[in-house]
Amino acid sequence: MNKPLDMRVSFTRLADATKADFDIMYRHMAVEHTHLADNVLKHLNMSGHLQPGLQVTRMEHALQTATRAFKDGATEELVVCALLHDIGDELAPDNHGAFASEILRPFLSEDNYNVVRYHPEFQGYFFFDKIGADKNMRERHRGKAWFDTCHHFCERWDMPAFDPAYESMPLSAFEPMVRRLFDKPPVHNGVALPTK
Amino acid sequence: MNEKARELGLGGIRFTRLQDATEADFAVLVPFAEKAHAQVVDNVLAHLQLLKGDRLGFLVDRFDHSLQTATRAERDGADEQMIVCALLHDIGDLLAPDHHGDFAAAVLKPYVSDVHYNVVKYHPEFQGYFYWDKLGRNHLTRDRHKGQPWFDAAHVFCERWDQVAFDPDYDSLPLDHFLPMVRRVFSGESVQTASFKKKTA
Numbered sequence: 001m002n003k004p005l006d007m008r009v010s011f012t013r014l015a016d017a018t019k020a021d022f023d024i025m026y027r028h029m030a031v032e033h034t035h036l037a038d039n040v041l042k043h044l045n046m047s048g049h050l051q052p053g054l055q056v057t058r059m060e061h062a063l064q065t066a067t068r069a070f071k072d073g074a075t076e077e078l079v080v081c082a083l084l085h086d087i088g089d090e091l092a093p094d095n096h097g098a099f100a101s102e103i104l105r106p107f108l109s110e111d112n113y114n115v116v117r118y119h120p121e122f123q124g125y126f127f128f129d130k131i132g133a134d135k136n137m138r139e140r141h142r143g144k145a146w147f148d149t150c151h152h153f154c155e156r157w158d159m160p161a162f163d164p165a166y167e168s169m170p171l172s173a174f175e176p177m178v179r180r181l182f183d184k185p186p187v188h189n190g191v192a193l194p195t196k
Numbered sequence: 197m198n199e200k201a202r203e204l205g206l207g208g209i210r211f212t213r214l215q216d217a218t219e220a221d222f223a224v225l226v227p228f229a230e231k232a233h234a235q236v237v238d239n240v241l242a243h244l245q246l247l248k249g250d251r252l253g254f255l256v257d258r259f260d261h262s263l264q265t266a267t268r269a270e271r272d273g274a275d276e277q278m279i280v281c282a283l284l285h286d287i288g289d290l291l292a293p294d295h296h297g298d299f300a301a302a303v304l305k306p307y308v309s310d311v312h313y314n315v316v317k318y319h320p321e322f323q324g325y326f327y328w329d330k331l332g333r334n335h336l337t338r339d340r341h342k343g344q345p346w347f348d349a350a351h352v353f354c355e356r357w358d359q360v361a362f363d364p365d366y367d368s369l370p371l372d373h374f375l376p377m378v379r380r381v382f383s384g385e386s387v388q389t390a391s392f393k394k395k396t397a
Contacts, residue, residue: 012363015326028252053228098302126215163212
């Protein structure tokens with residue numbers, strides 16, 4: 001008798017997959033979901049040592065943003081968003097808001113999803129004019145329920161988090177928060193996804 | 197300024213709040229941003245290879261599935277951007293399994309056309325056409341996109357390349373074959389880099 005995770009599907013074209021095949025796949029997917037927080041933390045660590053010209057490393061910026069959020073009384077969900085907001089710097093630097101928000105999406109409120117997704121435009125309010133871009137690009141979102149939160153996110157937590165003298169909390173302080181968030185039942189387009 | 201000093205962040209940057217950064221600071225940061233952009237393609241290729249090994253119950257692992265999808269696209273006469281999209285369409289499986297279409301599309305967006313971007317973004321719904329009915333989900337969910345200029349391309353992508361690419365006996369081309377294509381697609385200047393350059397050129 002094979003152990004459940006030794007079992008393999010029989011199809012070579014998805015169109016031929018049977019209910020029994022999907023039962024096997026879902027068992028694997030449920031296990032894979034339990035690795036998600038580890039995969040995300042590993043990815044955060046991978047390029048965390050890089051210091052692209054700034055006075056702080058990528059990891060220090062992440063920790064500092066999250067620490068500022070935590071000390072400002074942010075919800076745990078937003079603290080994790082603060083920790084992971086720039087996790088796309090390695091694979092999608094120009095689209096890193098969308099990248100991070102899609103990782104977090106199944107576990108976030110829609111408002112916080114949009115905060116992460118559009119934070120680069122709100123951060124731009126503080127510097128786009130100096131690189132020849134429109135600092136008011138974020139205005140297209142004016143009136144959205146999450147506009148003020150996103151402004152607060154950048155003004156109070158993200159934008160000032162380049163300070164080498166700031167005393168950030170260690171990653172170990174945030175890891176349980178990350179795990180709690182990724183342990184939530186995932187939601188896709190408003191529909192709960194099967195996890196077992 | 198030598199490279200080591202730059203790596204240590206000693207390029208003269210002294211701001212601690214982005215709001216206080218000057219145009220001179222951004223002139224210092226541009227080479228770092230350009231270097232980071234130049235490394236994206238290697239980072240993406242390294243990430244793709246993390247899909248090796250775990251089969252999740254399938255007869256092929258997800259790296260082989262990626263090569264097989266891309267090979268089928270190429271043999272079917274797909275354009276270069278689409279072949280690269282086929283190679284990378286499941287790259288989100290490790291970090292964003294439930295939104296892996298959106299994830300891969302976010303990675304590819306600066307380098308591909310709107311049609312290619314949407315094909316990648318929505319491929320899970322188009323793939324669902326072939327099996328969601330067996331899971332009690334609406335396999336016609338994709339029909340909300342009917343009339344979009346990329347609808348037929350997304351259907352072809354899934355029907356002919358993606359949903360059939362689980363065959364352990366298929367003779368997929370190796371990753372090396374696709375590397376020049378990936379590098380060409382990712383060498384397209386992305387929007388934000390262009391705006392950095394325009395200002396500081």
